[in-house]
Amino acid sequence: MAGTRLLVGDIGGTHGRFALARADLRPERIGVEEGDAHPDFESALAAYLGKYDVKADTAAFAVAGPVTAGETARVTNRRNWAFDVESLKRRFGLSRVIVMNDFVAQAAALPHLTVDEIAPIGPAPRQIGGMKVAVGPGTGLGVAALAPEGPGWRPLPGEGGHVELAAVTGREWAAFELIRAELGRVEAEAVISGPGLLRLHRALAQLDGREAKEADAAAIVLAARRGETRALETVGLFLDMLARFCGDLALTYAAEGGVYVCGGVAPKMLDLIDPDAFRAAFEAKAPHEALMRRMATTVVVSPVAGLLGCAAQARRLLAGE
Structure with a gap:
């Protein structure tokens, strides 16, 4: 993950929390986008990136819902927030997008708390x-x-x-x-x-x-x-x-x-x-x-456990490639 600017997101039914992950996995430039304020996930992500002027080449999102083959997901309690890896890459210029269940991220955070x-x-x-x-x-x-x-x-x-x-x-x-x-x-x-x-x-x-x-x-x-x-x-x-x-x-x-x-x-x-x-x-x-x-x-x-675990699991997956 050396040299990678990793954007992470902890996406639940109420809101999405976004950040950049430092080399030690800890999140910085944390921002929250309320679910009711955005018609879909990409709008919420665009709003965060615009507010914080964040640039990233890789992204990992922990989603409160089942993930299909690591490529698509949908928030169980906010059905209009869907995730499509290829669409996210194209719109936001990302070379790699990782989608995981939100509790995969919560579990991955445990050794780092x-x-x-x-x-x-x-x-x-x-x-x-x-x-x-x-x-x-x-x-x-x-x-x-x-x-x-x-x-x-x-x-x-x-x-x-x-x-x-x-x-x-x-x-x-x-x-x-x-x-x-x-x-x-x-x-x-x-x-x-x-x-x-x-x-x-x-x-x-x-x-x-x-x-x-x-x-x-x-x-x-x-x-x-x-x-x-x-x-x-x-x-x-x-x-x-x-x-x-x-x-x-x-x-x-x-x-x-x-x-x-x-x-x-x-x-x-x-x-x-x-x-x-x-x-x-x-x-x-x-x-x-x-x-x-x-x-x-x-x-x-910890209010950032989901972001921390998202970064930890992303690092694990990227190291295995």
Whole structure:
């Protein structure tokens, strides 16, 4: 990657974040383009390049959606934002364009995070080596793993946010029936995401014969922070489900390197996470409780993890050419 001016982008359902990657992978000249402000991805990219007068010969974009053969992609929660490698090359004069799933980038960032970019949940020690998992509630729910490979790492993409989510308590079953009537199925993303938090809150209110007054996830979190009972129940149940889902992923991947909670939601709820309750839900995987106790759970609080991981994965791919 020596001599390459690498443009990176972390593209989600709400906005796109762009930057230039330095030689140490750290992003600079960071700019954000809101999704609602642009009819398509190329317009958003053109706006960023114009504002920051950025020149690059290579680009890598981490996209919140499935990537087809590394050549095309579409943001799952913003369907008009599509990515076509050849079109991007032609319009922006790029010699190389790499497109990856956004949680491939989140996973690729994990070995490069500093201690002030993470916040441990509970006492389990962080392991430098071993399989790691990145999971992140945001506009959707991203999942990817990171496997050791020689002296480096290989991200393993997936769409784990769309697996079926299991209810455990009677209260959860009743709420899930309402959500299932609305959506047809209760995938993990339907509840463990920003929109999912609101959906869960409304379902719980409906069970009690009331109407939820909060209009979005941020309002629910603020209400919980004020100690309001209904918001506290929603947030507590949300975090319990997140912990159980993290535990399922830890078992699926034998994630001895730990599970990292990424995305835009968890850092904003950090003060509401009870480490003991979170770890109890995470570890309740009989007969493997002892194994679970060795696996760390950590919140990624870095706002640039996606850009950092995008640069790391791009460097890995370019070095292999």
